[in-house]
Amino acid sequence: MEIKVEVDNNVVILRPVGSLVASTAEFLKAQVAKLVEKNYVHVLLDMAKLEFIDSSGLGACIAANKTLAGSEGGLVCTGASEPVRKIFRITRADQKIPFADSRLDGLRILQDKAFKGGGKG
Amino acid sequence: MTDRTITLTFTPDFRTVDLVRAALQGICRELFEPDGGAFTFELALAATEAMNNVAEHSGASVAELEVAADEEGVVLRLASPGERFDSSAAAAMPDDASDPDGAEGGYGLALIQELVDRLEFVYENGRNVLTLYKRFNNEGITKEG
Amino acid sequence: MDEGKCRILVVDDDPFVAEMLAVILDADGYAVETAENGLQALERMAAAPDTGLVVSDMNMPGMNGLELIARVRELNADVPIIILTGNNEISVAIQALNGGASDYLLKDENIQETIVISVEKVLEKHQLRMKNRQLMEDLARKNRELEKERVLAHKVQESILPQNLSLPGFRTATRYRPSNQIGGDFFDAWESGGHVHFLIGDISGHSTSSALLMAVCKGMFHSLGQTMHDPLALVTAANRMLCPMLGDSGMFLTLVYMTYARESGTLRLLSAGHNPVYLLRGEEIISFESTGPALGWDADDSWDVTEAALTLGDLLFLYTDGLIEAKNDAGEEFEGRLSATLAALTTMPEEMVAGVFGALTDFCGGRFEDDITLFAVLREEP
Structure with a gap:
């Protein structure tokens, strides 16, 4: 797996490519921890290129959301395929992490939040 | 393909589990679901959770995943040598004790149960053997010729 | 021997049995050799390492079938072995299979048929196992190769983002979109002294x-910028370090370096072969062109520095060439549209960056071939 990084104003867009599983989940967590260190706390996880996810990958998303929320930010997911989406539903992980219908919606949710939170302009 | 079984022998560590998962998805795409849809994804996920479990808890240096199909579905048998694995304890305990609300761990077995139609566990000849059965028609796909 | 059929070694202390099996298997297209005892079998194996299968009697004087399996494994770990016996005891079968035999056959009246079926089955299973092993090895190798690239790419991706600082008196907005390859754009902002x-x-x-x-440059400028505040001195020093590093690699970089002195309110700008920087002031759009060559070509190069007073409401717009070189279906570049696009937008940095990126996406239908970095800086009330 690799994770592509984009920036849109205060929001960092992470695009994991490949599989987010036990052997790669730590990498996502580490990447998010580094973003928080650099004062980026609003992250859009674009799952369009995510081919596979297991419960460790799910756990990493939840941990990332917790880290970001602890710094007054948050994680929003988008672009997930139906099977991936279903896994979030079965495990009720989608009650902890919001899903946006499109990248644009996801950015809007996060940017509104960033604005209200008084993040850096 | 009535009687054929494919056995993948592998070292149960997380990296290799991901490879075996990819191989299993390849086999499914080749044999049952060329466009790699929900059946393949869910079967591979159930297998991944089971293999991760072996990688994490069994201490075994080798494991075997057997893939067999009949007219109605796919049977996966995951076998690993070692001490008897207590499946009931694993189902009740989140993987990560430091995570009190169970948010990050503990999904594994519960997930498998959601994803397959039948799940059996036996301990025989010093091997933990988990058998998973998933039907095709669940997801509305039928097996080819 | 038929094409694709392997060499089989038959071991039995009864020459009649060995000969009979040889005839059956020979008729099925295999090349067959026989041996009368374990030692002879091992000699034959050593002489013909391409032996693909061993069929051996269990009870032989000297070396029995189990001992033979162990010795054969020392020579050729993978060759499948079928054990024959006249004894119908299950314990013997289990012993043979646990000892590493691939199959177990009874020497009874059906042997003529069972041996052929068993040989086929064992060889097919063996082939599958070898293929499976090859597949796993290939996968593992591919994964290792990918991993190597990945580790490198990861370090760089994570280092690309600057510290997200709050700079009093400035409001900034950024859009960074790398292409599919590993990118070479970078941007940064910080305050010191x-x-x-x-x-x-x-x-x-x-x-x-x-x-x-990119990662090296970013680190270098950041550390030079902690103590130096003159763009010319800074870029000259950086170029002197970069030139020997790049040698004749043909690589170079274009760059805009700006410093703003809080006390005087003056902006100093150096552009090393980079695209124009735009200053939007009310209705007016001023462009600052390149003030010298790109970095990495000549250690003795020098640059001019442009100075401007920044006033409240001034907006600076910086970008990399991925923006202006993006093409539409007709092959036109976005460059010609940039001024008009800027002029039509408000001077809030977030809207400016989003507006330009939106216009670009519409223009090229979302097909970006290069990294794109947009960076807007507004001078506002502290």
């Missing part, structure tokens, strides 16, 4: 080394 530093750069090429060079 009463000066605010802004920089944007673009490394030529899209290889792993251009991404590494």
